[in-house]
Amino acid sequence: VSVIEAAPRVLPALPERLSQTTESLLAKLGVQVHTQAKVAEVLPSGVKLADGRLLPAELVVWAAGVKAPDFLKDIAGLETNRTHQLVVKPTLQTSRDDDVFAIGDCAACAWPEADHGKGGMVPPRAQAAHQQASHMVRQINLRLAGKPLRPYRYRDFGSLVSLGEFSTVGNMMGGLIGGSLMVEGLFARTMYLSLYKMHELALHGFAKVALDTLARLIVRRTEPHVKLH
Ligand SMILES: Cc1cc2nc3c(=O)[nH]c(=O)nc-3n(C[C@H](O)[C@H](O)[C@H](O)COP(=O)(O)OP(=O)(O)OC[C@H]3O[C@@H](n4cnc5c(N)ncnc54)[C@H](O)[C@@H]3O)c2cc1C
Numbered sequence: 001v002s003v004i005e006a007a008p009r010v011l012p013a014l015p016e017r018l019s020q021t022t023e024s025l026l027a028k029l030g031v032q033v034h035t036q037a038k039v040a041e042v043l044p045s046g047v048k049l050a051d052g053r054l055l056p057a058e059l060v061v062w063a064a065g066v067k068a069p070d071f072l073k074d075i076a077g078l079e080t081n082r083t084h085q086l087v088v089k090p091t092l093q094t095s096r097d098d099d100v101f102a103i104g105d106c107a108a109c110a111w112p113e114a115d116h117g118k119g120g121m122v123p124p125r126a127q128a129a130h131q132q133a134s135h136m137v138r139q140i141n142l143r144l145a146g147k148p149l150r151p152y153r154y155r156d157f158g159s160l161v162s163l164g165e166f167s168t169v170g171n172m173m174g175g176l177i178g179g180s181l182m183v184e185g186l187f188a189r190t191m192y193l194s195l196y197k198m199h200e201l202a203l204h205g206f207a208k209v210a211l212d213t214l215a216r217l218i219v220r221r222t223e224p225h226v227k228l229h
Pocket of ligand 1: 069103104105106124125126127129
């Protein structure tokens, strides 16, 4: 199994230590990680890289990130970026029209260097979408009351990366405690599973999740392990 990554490290959006831990676990599993390797072409015989190398493959899984839907590109003259996200100001108003707001994955919102030590954009993650939705409710109320809008600030509570049955790695609190707390192994796995169950509970309610968990415990020996979002 080979992982081909155009960035200098896997999981480039996450802290460097998470990438290192993930890469060493993949190496232990015999996975070859090719970083700074750009795919130029997928051929019937394998994957051709931009530097001319050919990695022979019978099965290729393409997972090159997310993009907002095509219809958003320059919609009604609004500014969009290369992944068709609407460019927004810190107030979540689109850059060219103060009456149009965008939140979540479809919004390109700057994450100021002062907030986390490096520049960049607010990542397209559930925690950002959730925070922006809460901020947006307050913005609507301010707007209706004729008061000035407030800038949105992304608060990174950390990330957990599940490496299937093999391990889980993560960093907690992001930059909130002035550094980040790394978690690994059983502790990280337990946190990941409890977050996943909380997510399911929010969507399906207690009874369904309890029955589903019980049913999974019974059939887990015979069914493939797949995590569905
Ligand atoms: C496989 C996967 C795993 C992920 N895992 C994590 C994770 O572990 N942690 C994390 O923080 N984030 C994760 N994310 C990212 C997270 O899901 C998103 O950041 C988050 O859902 C964004 O919320 P949103 O409301 O902006 O968009 P969405 O949740 O995508 O909601 C957009 C909605 O709009 C609907 N829609 C689209 N077009 C139209 C249309 N024309 N008309 C009407 N409705 C439309 C869609 O059907 C969808 O329901 C994951 C994403 C994926 C795909």
